[in-house]
Amino acid sequence: MRTTPQTWYSGDWKSKNNEQAPYNGVKIIAESNYDNAKKLVDVTVTFIDFTMNDQGISSTVILDKINTWYSIPIPEKKGVKPTRVNDGFTITQIQQNGQEVRLESNDSGIFLVIQFTYGLPHQKREEIGFILRINEFLKEY
Numbered sequence: 001m002r003t004t005p006q007t008w009y010s011g012d013w014k015s016k017n018n019e020q021a022p023y024n025g026v027k028i029i030a031e032s033n034y035d036n037a038k039k040l041v042d043v044t045v046t047f048i049d050f051t052m053n054d055q056g057i058s059s060t061v062i063l064d065k066i067n068t069w070y071s072i073p074i075p076e077k078k079g080v081k082p083t084r085v086n087d088g089f090t091i092t093q094i095q096q097n098g099q100e101v102r103l104e105s106n107d108s109g110i111f112l113v114i115q116f117t118y119g120l121p122h123q124k125r126e127e128i129g130f131i132l133r134i135n136e137f138l139k140e141y
Contacts, residue, residue: 001033001034001036001038001138002031002032002033002034003031003032003033003034003135003138004031005029005030005031006029006030006031006132006134007027007028007029007030008027008028008030008112008131008132009025009026009027009028010025010026010027010118010125010127011025011125011127012024012025012125013025013026013027017050017054021051021052021120022050022051022052022119022120022123023050023051023052023053023054024050024051024054025050025051025118025125026047026048026049026050026051026091026118026127027047027048027050027056028045028046028047028048028112028114028131028132029045029046029048030043030044030045030046030112030132030134031043031044031045031046032134032135032138034137034138038137038138039136039137039138040110040134040135040136040137040138041064042062042063042064043062043063043103043112043134044060044061044062044063045060045061045062045063045101045112046058046059046060047059047060047061047072047091049088049089049090049091049118051088051090051118051119051120052087052088052089052090053088057075057086057088057089058075059072059073059074059075059089059091060073061073061101063101063102063103063112065103066103066104066105066110067102067103067104067105068102068103069097069098069099069100069101069102070098070100070101070102071093071098071099071100072091072100072101072116074086074089074091075089090118090119090120091116091117091118092116092117092118093116093117094115094116094117094126094128095115099115100114100115100116101113101114101115101116103134104130109133109134109135109136110133110134110135110136111130111131111132111133111134112130112131112132112133112134113129113130113131114127114128114129114131115127115128115129
């Protein structure tokens with residue numbers, strides 16, 4: 001069973017997009033999935049980059065292991081043959097080892113952790129840190 005998604009916005013997020021690139025920042029949506037025993041199974045994380053497209057360009061990754069780094073896939077450009085990566089998606093690695101997002105468990109709980117850059121080449125922004133808390137067990141109120 002899935003929970004209500006949690007949303008995080010980058011520090012440069014605006015309620016109204018700019019009229020030219022960069023249009024806006026990055027929006028991250030995390031949706032937790034639990035088994036019948038209400039224990040966390042995985043978290044589906046969608047990254048929406050509004051830098052080059054005012055409608056956003058999204059990429060999704062499923063995190064199913066704790067304390068394991070995952071790369072954020074670069075989406076393909078839609079409607080283009082042959083297929084190629086979407087160069088409007090500006091999220092890139094800080095390090096060259098694919099360590100961009102993970103679930104981290106510590107004494108305080110499970111957290112979604114990010115480390116990536118995004119934005120126009122001459123205005124790259126860095127996002128690093130713990131951004132959302134994820135419940136290990138589904139809580140019912």
